[in-house]
Amino acid sequence: MATNSTSETRTCDTTGLPVCLTAQLFIKLSAVCAVVFLLLGGVAAILLALTRWQTIHLLPVDWFYRILTFHGLNMLIFWILFFEVAVLYFACTVPLKAKLFSRKVAWVGFIMMLVGAVMVDYIILKGKADVLMTSYLPLLAHPAFYLGIILVAVGTLIGVFNFFATLYVAKRDRTYEGSVPLVTFGATAAAIIAVVTLLHGAIVMIPTFTFAMGWTPEPDPMWYRTIWWGLGHQSQQVNVCAMVAIWYLVGYLATGAKPINETVCRGAFVLYILFINLASAHHLLVDPAVGATWKIWNTSYAMYLAVLASMIHGFTVPASVEMAMRYKGYTKGLFGWVTKLPWRNPAFSAAVLSVVIFGFIGGITGVTLGTQQINIIAHNTLRITGHFHATVVGGTSLAFMGLTYYVIPLIFQRDFIGKGWARIQPWLFGGGILMVSLGMSFAGSLGVPRRDYDIEPAGVYGASSHLFLGIMGVGAIIAVLALLIFVLLCVGTLLFGKKNAGRPIYDWGTAVALPGADESKVDAHWGMKGTIALTAVFLMCFAVYYFANWKALADVWPVQ
Amino acid sequence: MSLTVPEKGWYKAPEGAEKLWIGLALVWCMVMSVMMPYWHFRGKQNSRGEAYSVEPAAFMERTTTFVESGTVGDWNGIPIVEPPPGGEAYLAARMWSWYPALKLRKGETYRLHLSALDLNHGFSLQPLNMNFQVLPGYDHVLTITPTSTGEFTIVCNEFCGIGHDKMIGKIFVE
Ligand SMILES: [Cu+2]
Numbered sequence: 001m002a003t004n005s006t007s008e009t010r011t012c013d014t015t016g017l018p019v020c021l022t023a024q025l026f027i028k029l030s031a032v033c034a035v036v037f038l039l040l041g042g043v044a045a046i047l048l049a050l051t052r053w054q055t056i057h058l059l060p061v062d063w064f065y066r067i068l069t070f071h072g073l074n075m076l077i078f079w080i081l082f083f084e085v086a087v088l089y090f091a092c093t094v095p096l097k098a099k100l101f102s103r104k105v106a107w108v109g110f111i112m113m114l115v116g117a118v119m120v121d122y123i124i125l126k127g128k129a130d131v132l133m134t135s136y137l138p139l140l141a142h143p144a145f146y147l148g149i150i151l152v153a154v155g156t157l158i159g160v161f162n163f164f165a166t167l168y169v170a171k172r173d174r175t176y177e178g179s180v181p182l183v184t185f186g187a188t189a190a191a192i193i194a195v196v197t198l199l200h201g202a203i204v205m206i207p208t209f210t211f212a213m214g215w216t217p218e219p220d221p222m223w224y225r226t227i228w229w230g231l232g233h234q235s236q237q238v239n240v241c242a243m244v245a246i247w248y249l250v251g252y253l254a255t256g257a258k259p260i261n262e263t264v265c266r267g268a269f270v271l272y273i274l275f276i277n278l279a280s281a282h283h284l285l286v287d288p289a290v291g292a293t294w295k296i297w298n299t300s301y302a303m304y305l306a307v308l309a310s311m312i313h314g315f316t317v318p319a320s321v322e323m324a325m326r327y328k329g330y331t332k333g334l335f336g337w338v339t340k341l342p343w344r345n346p347a348f349s350a351a352v353l354s355v356v357i358f359g360f361i362g363g364i365t366g367v368t369l370g371t372q373q374i375n376i377i378a379h380n381t382l383r384i385t386g387h388f389h390a391t392v393v394g395g396t397s398l399a400f401m402g403l404t405y406y407v408i409p410l411i412f413q414r415d416f417i418g419k420g421w422a423r424i425q426p427w428l429f430g431g432g433i434l435m436v437s438l439g440m441s442f443a444g445s446l447g448v449p450r451r452d453y454d455i456e457p458a459g460v461y462g463a464s465s466h467l468f469l470g471i472m473g474v475g476a477i478i479a480v481l482a483l484l485i486f487v488l489l490c491v492g493t494l495l496f497g498k499k500n501a502g503r504p505i506y507d508w509g510t511a512v513a514l515p516g517a518d519e520s521k522v523d524a525h526w527g528m529k530g531t532i533a534l535t536a537v538f539l540m541c542f543a544v545y546y547f548a549n550w551k552a553l554a555d556v557w558p559v560q
Numbered sequence: 561m562s563l564t565v566p567e568k569g570w571y572k573a574p575e576g577a578e579k580l581w582i583g584l585a586l587v588w589c590m591v592m593s594v595m596m597p598y599w600h601f602r603g604k605q606n607s608r609g610e611a612y613s614v615e616p617a618a619f620m621e622r623t624t625t626f627v628e629s630g631t632v633g634d635w636n637g638i639p640i641v642e643p644p645p646g647g648e649a650y651l652a653a654r655m656w657s658w659y660p661a662l663k664l665r666k667g668e669t670y671r672l673h674l675s676a677l678d679l680n681h682g683f684s685l686q687p688l689n690m691n692f693q694v695l696p697g698y699d700h701v702l703t704i705t706p707t708s709t710g711e712f713t714i715v716c717n718e719f720c721g722i723g724h725d726k727m728i729g730k731i732f733v734e
Contacts, residue, residue, distance in 0.1 A: 061722055061725075062722060065722070136679070136680045136718070138679060138696060139679050139719075139720075139721075176565050177565060178568060179565060180565070181563055181564050181566070182566070220697065221680065221696060221697060222695055225695075253563075260578060261578055262566045262570040262571070263570065263571050263572055263573070264578055285607060286607045286609075286693055287609060287693045287700075288609055288610070288611030288674075288693065288694075288701075290609040291609055292607070292608045292609065295607075295609070296596045296597055296600065304590075304592055304593050305589070307589055307592075308589050311581075311588075311589075312581075312582060312585065315578065315581045316578065367592065371592070371596060372596045373596065373599050373600075373605050373606055373607065376605055376607055376692075377690065377691070379682075379692070379693070380691055380693075380717040381689070381717065445689070446689070447684065447688075447715070449716075450717065452717065453725045457725050457726045457728060458686065458713060458715045458725070458728055459713065460687055460713045460715070461686075523576075525575045525576025525577060525578070532577050532581075539585075542588070543588070546592065553603075553605050554603070554604070556605060556688050556689070556690050557605075557690065557705060557708070558604035558605060558705045559604075559606070559607070559703065560606055560608055560610075560702070560704075
């Protein structure tokens, strides 16, 4: 396998690290595709939000479900998978000073993903696959829809294989000494979960494809749901891993933060690998033929150990940033360091917003909705959608956007245009998504279903439901505007941005040390006082929300 | 540093505030773990997932027998059926209706059989906001006890085609 011989490297002007040109090419290709799919998904998002906002009710009914299918696949699958391949290729080469294992393998994977994604989008827009993202059997789409998804999954698996092979070669050739850096470790955790997830995808999509072709009998609808969620929910855990790795990376780039305890951070990633794959019971909690024992076992033991991992990261990430600031001399009071953070750095503000929205809204709601019994008052309502827009959009997508503010100067070697716009973009996007998520969650608490064209025929949803759907609509307009600003900035920079080769990238802003800063004056074990206060507030919010839901559940009819 | 190889000897146990937080988080996760089995034995709302395999035609046959044996009225052309207290009630979901409508009595317990004749559907009882999944081929049995009276609307909350939002049913409780 002497495919490495063709690869060459350049030296990064900012970090001094060698960048493998093959990896760089595929980081560029994947990132560009990711942003294109993000744009497509964003256009779909605004059409959907303006339809569910009852006063506007824009789309006709068939196009609503068509665009909903389109939105789900482009956002949850294509934008995120393409970006993750870029993250994986970065994480296995640059920090390890390694070359990508194989250019050919990378091409095969990339082309399969792209062909699959284009095929899926084409079939959906042709009106041949109005089946939503989950495509629950016996609802049936055109065979090309399933084939396209299989191609995307297999193409991604090939990319993941390239990642692991690169790790192996780097270890063998000793391009680094000792353990891999934390970012690579987090990416490896994401890759391992991705393999398990994509295998579930293959197990469920291949028989569905052969059934759609008329070659095999219909798979059982309950079997389909069980295995599908092995793909559907876990794929979001890949995002969580990638997102957390980005939190650490951006924290380091913007403030110099380093993990207070590597063992703890890595241990938390290991918890994800071990337990998160078992937690897909989440979506089957009020399904027939799934026993209570199975539901309780999976959601309690497996899910909470994964939740523990997220809670650990929720502490260690802000703690490491706070400690970095205190070491730099910002030691005043509980929160004196917060105002001195590099808020003019869009990557940093995106990461902070990602932590806050993911933790406070996404995490707390997710754990609560995933509780066996509480799910009765939430299943298939807009509460579910409210939850995952906080995790996947406010959390993962925002973190990915933040990272892009470094990817373009470092990998594409261009200075950003419109830096002022870049600085407000994460705030607009985060604020919009917060409104979307809260609007959906409150509407869902009033029983408004997800994936529903019109709530009027039911005749049970009053003025407050309409108000919350309106808040969701306004939030969506703001978020999609911010998404457009992001895409325009990226595309504009690639076309018109100044080449920054030969000099350091434009500095988005990093925290600078005060004169006379003295690290030794900060207690390394109890120094993160602000983080301690914030996490205490978090735990209280969590407990209040959790028990309020048990109370709400106790108020409905007894049911066994 | 997250981008560079960690220093030698990075392996060490958590200390100080980090240790405290991990402890607190672990305790909280255990509290949540215990809540589900606790509610299973002490709580009144549990989705056990009791279900039996059934062909759509067979389920429709049982539903028809149920309708013939206990029709007490009519709601928009759909029969209202009253099952005996403690008895069985059948509800068939299909594009895009719930059949039949039900009349129940407060405080009595019923075994409600839910199944779909075509696609996945979602049983969402409003304004209570209780939600269950309905699948073709599965007789999903809910043992329910209405504890409030009035007119309750069943909304379909699983996508089942163009008329999905108009798939409305009724349960009357006296
Ligand atoms: Cu339906």
